[in-house]
Amino acid sequence: MNSPYPVIASVVEGHGEERALLGLLQRLIPYLREGAYAHIPPPYRLPRDRMLKPDPLAQALSIVAARQPRPTGVLLLLDADDDCAVELATQIRRLAQNTHAHVPLTAVVAVREFEAWFLAGAAGLAGHMGLPHDLTPPPHPESIRGAKEWLSQRMPSGITYRPPAHQPSFAQHFDLDAARSAAPSFDKLCRDVLRFLG
Known part of the structure; x- marks a missing residue:
């Protein structure tokens, strides 16, 4: 069964991203292209x-590619942690293409962590879920090793940032324009999604 619309499937590494990416992509698409x-x-x-x-990657891609409606693009998303994001993206894309060259796919690697994108767009999180109303993004957000800790330090006393609990909501509120400007890996996600839209 084919869809009259683009179908963007994804493979993610964490529990938080399972819900967060779904909502983020639904938010991104009309932001990137009106209508x-x-x-x-x-x-x-x-x-x-x-x-x-x-x-395991080949098995995951086979499962995703067989879903209905069939995907017109597959996004592989993971964190770089301490690795080079460009090299890691190249590595995983090569692995994927070895078995699924027929599937249009891209690999996006968040520099350091997915949460670095929240730091880059932190102004949009100001006042959200107990964060300060004057929250401002740090300089060079993708250089921070410990974005989760940065968020925890700014949350109300006794509350710790937890990806499954906070990622989906934060993904709906962080400043997309600021994140594109300050986080090149987020800008890559936007460019790749736009390419999938045709």
Whole structure:
């Protein structure tokens, strides 16, 4: 079964990203192209250590590619942590293309962490879920190792940032324009999604 609209499937590494990316893509599409629509199936979760191995990645891609409606593009998303984001994206894209060259796909690697994008767009989170009303983004947000800790330090006393609890909501509120300007890996996500839209 084919869809009259683009179908953007995804593979993510963490529990938080399972819900956060779904909502983020639904928000991004009309932001990137007014009036655009795409079908966004729930992401498929594959832990990072397995995503970097040929067989588990191939199995995940086979599952995602067989879903209905069939995806017109597949997004692989993971955190760089201490690795080079460009090299990691190249590595995982090569692994994927070895078995699924027929599937249009891209690999986006968040520099450091997915949460670096929240730091880059922190002004949009001001006053949200107990964060300060004067919250401002740090300089060079993608250089911070510990974006989750940065967010925890600014939350109300006794509350710690937890990806499954906070990522989906933060993904709906962070400043997209600021994040594109300050976080090149987020800008890459935007460019790749725009390409999937045709």
